[in-house]
Amino acid sequence: MSTWLHWATLALYLAGTGIYLSFLLWQKPRLADLGKVVLWLGFSLHTLGLGAAWLDLGAFPALNLRQALDVFAWAVMGGGLLINLRTQVLILGAFTAPLAAIMLSAASVMPQMAGPTSPLMKSLWVVSHVLTMLAGYGLYTLNFLGSVLYLVQDGMIRKKHLGPAFRRLPSLSRLDNLNAATLMGGFILFTLGMTFGVVYGHLALGTYWQWDPKEAWTLATWFLYAALTHTRLVQGWRGRRGAWFAVLAYGVLLFTFLGGGLLFSSYHSFEGLQQLKGVPR
Numbered sequence: 414m415s416t417w418l419h420w421a422t423l424a425l426y427l428a429g430t431g432i433y434l435s436f437l438l439w440q441k442p443r444l445a446d447l448g449k450v451v452l453w454l455g456f457s458l459h460t461l462g463l464g465a466a467w468l469d470l471g472a473f474p475a476l477n478l479r480q481a482l483d484v485f486a487w488a489v490m491g492g493g494l495l496i497n498l499r500t501q502v503l504i505l506g507a508f509t510a511p512l513a514a515i516m517l518s519a520a521s522v523m524p525q526m527a528g529p530t531s532p533l534m535k536s537l538w539v540v541s542h543v544l545t546m547l548a549g550y551g552l553y554t555l556n557f558l559g560s561v562l563y564l565v566q567d568g569m570i571r572k573k574h575l576g577p578a579f580r581r582l583p584s585l586s587r588l589d590n591l592n593a594a595t596l597m598g599g600f601i602l603f604t605l606g607m608t609f610g611v612v613y614g615h616l617a618l619g620t621y622w623q624w625d626p627k628e629a630w631t632l633a634t635w636f637l638y639a640a641l642t643h644t645r646l647v648q649g650w651r652g653r654r655g656a657w658f659a660v661l662a663y664g665v666l667l668f669t670f671l672g673g674g675l676l677f678s679s680y681h682s683f684e685g686l687q688q689l690k691g692v693p694r
Contacts (some may be wrong), residue, residue: 415462415465417592418459418461418462418465418645419462419483419517419521420445420607421455421458421519422458422459422462422517423453423514423517423518425451425452425455425458425508426452426455426490426510426511426513426514426517427456428451428455429448429452429506429510430507430510430511430514430527431449432444432447432451433437433448433495433504433506433507434507434512436448436504436507437504437507437581439582440581441452442503444503444693445503445506446505448480448510449494449497449506452490452493452506452509452510452540453494453495454469454517455490456487456490456491456494457578459486459487459490460487460491463483463484464486465561465563466480466483470536471537472534472539473534473539473543473544475543475544475547475618476562478523479520479523479524479525480520481547481670482496482516482517482519482523482543483516483517483520483553484518484543484547485516485547485550485554485590485670486512486513486514486516486517486520486694487513487551487552488507488547488548488552488554489512489513489516489551489553489555490509490510490513491548491551492509492548492551492552492555492595493506493508493509493514493553493555493596494509494589496552496555496594496595496598498592499594500511500587500590500591501587502583502588503583504581504583504589504634505558505591508558508562509555509558512554512558517669530601534548534550535614536617538609538612538613538616541605541606541609541615542609542610542613544606545602545603545605545609546602546603546606546607546610547606547614548602548606549599549600549605549606550599550603550670551602551604551664551667552595552596552599552602552652553595553596553599553603553638553662553663553694554663555591555595555599555665556592556596556599556663557659557660557663558657559588559595559659560592560647560655560656560657560660560663561593561656561660562583562588562590562678563585563589563592563652563653563656564653564656564657564660565582566582566583566584566585566588566652567585567652567653567656569582570585576615585652589651589652592656592659593645593651596641596642596645596659597642599638600638600639600642603634603635603638604635607631607632607635625644627669628646629667630668630669630672633665633669634641634662634665635667636664637662637665638662638666640658641655644658648651
């Protein structure tokens with residue numbers, strides 16, 4: 414992302430954080446409305462910046478941890494804004510805005526990518542794979558946030574601590590609806606992302622699956638979220654049990670994203686992505 418767009422986006426996300434925290438304190442709906450406008454503006458600049466980076470690189474800008482965090486923050490913010498249109502969880506921005514700001518701040522201190530971009534990374538298959546995977550990560554992050562809020566709210570009800578904090582949180586039913594929407598959306602995107610990756614692996618590398626560490630952990634994560642989706646839809650695991658399961662699954666997801674990209678040596682690592690050789694298709 415170009416420098417001024419990066420800092421303008423970060424400034425708007427920080428401003429949105431302040432506005433939403435003010436909304437939490439004073440519970441004035443106008444503050445929530447203003448916060449949404451500021452975050453939509455920040456998200457628009459963020460989208461413009463990613464588009465400019467894509468044109469500049471000639472490949473989708475998710476080739477290293479700096480760029481991946483940038484796209485991850487974009488997915489969290491975009492997912493939060495869109496989901497809020499459906500679920501009306503007004504305080505969601507109080508969590509997505511600071512989280513996106515933290516990701517962008519972390520990305521800003523990381524080194525820029527050096528060297529030419531591999532031709533393999535310029536394929537539309539790769540764009541589809543990376544974009545849907547990171548969008549799925551974004552929705553699963555919202556699912557994690559909603560699950561934590563559900564557990565906090567449920568705990569206060571069980572202990573009969575019905576003070577100011579309780580009144581500022583959404584109802585359990587609204588949080589459960591948020592968790593259902595983000596779980597289903599995340600699973601669809603994650604599944605599509607894996608499918609795009611498998612197809613392109615066969616086209617570009619001659620094999621559908623190589624069992625490198627990132628692939629293995631991604632498959633394990635998919636099975637975990639498939640189980641979570643199944644237990645919710647078929648076995649009726651809503652509410653508290655589903656929320657705890659979602660928190661566990663998100664821990665594995667984070668390890669897959671960070672551990673697979675940083676700890677293991679493979680073509681899926683952030684270093685390996687910049688060294689791939691081949692011809693795009």
